[in-house]
Every structure is written in C-alpha cells, then in structure tokens.
Amino acid sequence: MELFDVYPLYDITPVKGEGAYVFDKEGNKYLDLYGGHAVISIGHSHPAYVNSISKQVAELGFYSNSVKNPLQNNLAEKLKKLSGIEDYSLFLCNSGAEANENALKVASFHTGKDRVIYFENAFHGRTSGVVAVTDNENIKAPFNQHHQATKIAFEDTDTLEKELKKGDVAAVIFEVIQGVGGLDEASTEFYQKTAELCKKYSSVLIADEVQSGYGRTGDFFAFQKHNIRPDIISIAKGMGNGFPIGGVLIDKAIEAKPGMLGTTFGGNHLACAAGISVLEVIEKENLLKNASELFGYVKEKAAEIPQIKKIKGRGLMIGLEFDFEIAQLRKELLYKHQIFTGASANKKLLRILPPLNIKKKHFDELFKALKIVLN
Numbered sequence: 001m002e003l004f005d006v007y008p009l010y011d012i013t014p015v016k017g018e019g020a021y022v023f024d025k026e027g028n029k030y031l032d033l034y035g036g037h038a039v040i041s042i043g044h045s046h047p048a049y050v051n052s053i054s055k056q057v058a059e060l061g062f063y064s065n066s067v068k069n070p071l072q073n074n075l076a077e078k079l080k081k082l083s084g085i086e087d088y089s090l091f092l093c094n095s096g097a098e099a100n101e102n103a104l105k106v107a108s109f110h111t112g113k114d115r116v117i118y119f120e121n122a123f124h125g126r127t128s129g130v131v132a133v134t135d136n137e138n139i140k141a142p143f144n145q146h147h148q149a150t151k152i153a154f155e156d157t158d159t160l161e162k163e164l165k166k167g168d169v170a171a172v173i174f175e176v177i178q179g180v181g182g183l184d185e186a187s188t189e190f191y192q193k194t195a196e197l198c199k200k201y202s203s204v205l206i207a208d209e210v211q212s213g214y215g216r217t218g219d220f221f222a223f224q225k226h227n228i229r230p231d232i233i234s235i236a237k238g239m240g241n242g243f244p245i246g247g248v249l250i251d252k253a254i255e256a257k258p259g260m261l262g263t264t265f266g267g268n269h270l271a272c273a274a275g276i277s278v279l280e281v282i283e284k285e286n287l288l289k290n291a292s293e294l295f296g297y298v299k300e301k302a303a304e305i306p307q308i309k310k311i312k313g314r315g316l317m318i319g320l321e322f323d324f325e326i327a328q329l330r331k332e333l334l335y336k337h338q339i340f341t342g343a344s345a346n347k348k349l350l351r352i353l354p355p356l357n358i359k360k361k362h363f364d365e366l367f368k369a370l371k372i373v374l375n
C-alpha cells in the first residue's frame with residue numbers, strides 16, 4: 001500500500017539519534033538544529049529518558065482514563081514546580097492541534113460563546129477548529145470554513161476591542177512568539193492590554209505554547225516574560241521529546257464538568273513516563289539556563305555574518321533573517337554540511353529549534369558552515 005502523499009520529503013533516512021545528532025543508514029552524521037520541528041527537547045535517545053520509558057512499557061504501557069493513573073498527578077506536580085505557575089489544572093491529550101482544539105472547546109463551554117479571535121501569521125494546527133484560526137487559507141477545506149473566526153493584526157488593540165465588544169467572542173488565541181509564521185513577537189504592552197480586554201469582555205485568553213513552551217525560550221513559558229496570566233495554556237511538542245503527548249493547563253476558575261473533554265490515549269502511562277522524564281532532565285541539566293545563555297552566544301556569532309540582517313526569537317527558538325530567500329541555503333546546509341535547519345512563512349528566515357541541551361560547539365559547526373556557503 002502506498003502512503004498518502006502529503007509531505008515533500010528530503011532524500012535522507014535517519015535510523016538512529018544521539019544527543020544533537022541523527023545518523024542515516026549509511027552512518028552519515030547530521031547535526032539536528034531543528035529538533036524534528038521543536039520536538040526534541042532533551043536530545044535524541046537521552047539515556048534517562050530511554051530508561052524511564054523502557055521500564056514503564058515493561059510494567060504497564062497503557063490503560064484507559066477510567067482508572068486512576070498517579071503518573072498523571074506526578075506529571076502535573078512536576079510541571080507546576082518547574083513552570084512556577086499556580087492554580088491551573090491539567091488535561092492531557094496527544095498533540096498540539098488537539099491541545100488547542102480542547103482549549104477552544106473549554107473556552108466555548110465556559111463562556112457559552114462561539115467566535116474566536118486569532119492573529120495574522122498564526123499557526124495553531126490542522127484539525128477543524130484550530131485550522132480555522134490558522135492564517136493559511138491553503139490548508140483549510142470547505143468543511144473547516146464554517147467556524148466563527150476573526151483574524152486581526154498583532155498590536156491592533158483598537159480592532160481587538162471593537163470585536164470583543166460585540167459580546168460573542170469565546171476566546172482570543174495567540175502564540176507569544178509565532179513559530180511557523182516567522183518568529184514575530186508583539187510588545188509586552190500589547191499582550192497585557194489583550195489580557196485586560198479579555199477580562200473586561202469575559203473572553204478566554206489562550207496562550208498557544210506548543211512550540212514556545214517547555215523551556216525553549218529560557219523561560220518555562222514564553223508568556224512569562226510579559227507578566228500576563230492566560231486563562232488556558234496549550235502545550236505539546238517538547239513535552240515528550242518525541243513521544244506524542246500534549247496538554248492544556250486550565251485556570252482553576254474554569255469549572256470542569258464530566259464529559260466536557262475526553263480521550264482514549266491522552267495521558268496514558270507510557271506518555272506520562274516520557275513527560276516526567278523530560279521534566280526531570282530539564283531540571284537536572286538546568287536547560288532553561290542553557291537556552292538563555294546560548295542565545296547570547298548565537299547573537300555574537302551571527303553578528304560576524306553580514307548577510308544576517310536580524311535575529312528573531314529568544315533562547316533556543318531562533319530565527320536568522322537573511323537579506324535573500326534561504327531555500328537554497330537550507331539545502332546546502334543539509335546536503336553539503338549535514339545540518340538540519342527549518343523554514344517558516346518568512347522566506348528569508350532560517351529557523352533554529354535545537355535540543356535544549358545543545359552546546360556552543362554545535363553552533364560553531366553551523367556558523368562555520370554558513371561562512372563557507374556564503375563566501
């Protein structure tokens with residue numbers, strides 16, 4: 001049977017991963033500065049992680065959400081401790097789209113309203129509700145176009161207030177730093193005003209931290225820099241270091257009702273073991289600090305390359321904006337220098353999303369290769 005052909009593929013077949021590297025079947029070594037799209041948070045095949053999920057699958061890999069699973073409580077406690085956020089509860093699911101879909105559903109149940117405001121260049125996933133609030137018409141089927149969704153620009157608080165005033169807005173959903181959109185981040189004033197307006201008009205503020213969360217920016221959550229308190233926070237990607245797991249953190253003021261959300265696989269034993277291990281490694285290896293410190297180093301190195309016009313993002317969520325379109329540059333980095341990088345909606349932006357325990361020497365490899373390609 002053939003595979004449903006939706007992905008343009010690189011002619012590379014990784015069969016093994018170790019730390020910041022993956023290896024193909026011929027033994028060629030690739031530096032992974034993309035982390036499989038911000039997923040590999042603690043490095044490929046981290047020994048503590050391998051040990052933890054191997055042990056768990058040998059004991060109990062799965063049972064349904066109709067029985068007690070203390071691993072879910074353990075994960076929730078660790079998440080609270082490391083993130084420093086108080087008075088939220090956790091619902092576990094399997095992916096970023098599912099996390100956002102659940103966030104929108106909770107917001108709509110809670111407010112009794114049905115419209116959602118999203119921002120230009122936003123990406124929130126591909127399932128029905130979240131693709132409707134994603135700024136890419138090419139990936140919306142006719143079926144996805146019946147949701148009540150309104151797009152506005154970052155920083156446009158006048159339009160935001162005008163829309164919220166209409167009284168039918170269940171939620172405002174935003175990425176603090178846009179990932180797929182090209183690493184744009186609005187001002188602290190904008191995020192604070194948005195939070196204030198959501199409160200004033202009884203709409204739910206949803207921070208999509210699927211890509212920017214879990215320590216990637218050097219803060220546990222990217223919104224923490226702006227001193228706001230979202231009503232709901234969605235998480236996934238780095239949460240399981242490749243094991244599919246996502247979640248929504250929901251302000252305790254929002255009441256849970258049986259049947260409001262549900263899932264077969266979400267929060268299963270194996271997923272929780274992966275999630276707990278990731279948090280333990282983040283804490284033990286002080287990875288938030290590493291993410292902050294390395295950003296300074298990347299800025300220094302990028303300043304040596306005149307073709308780089310701007311450095312966007314924070315921590316290890318980095319965009320290097322060149323003065324030309326980077327499609328060819330990415331190919332050369334991959335095929336001539338064995339370095340994985342990412343692209344975005346901004347065609348001049350090279351996206352770097354490495355494991356959070358990456359070291360300076362790995363960035364040295366990148367900048368050495370960039371100098372060769374650009375000279």
Ligand SMILES: Cc1ncc(COP(=O)(O)O)c(C=O)c1O
Nearest residue numbers: 095096097123124125179210211
């Ligand atoms: C900010 C953001 N939200 C949601 C998603 C969707 O996550 P998933 O692909 O796990 O459904 C992504 C994926 O790239 C993302 O970057």
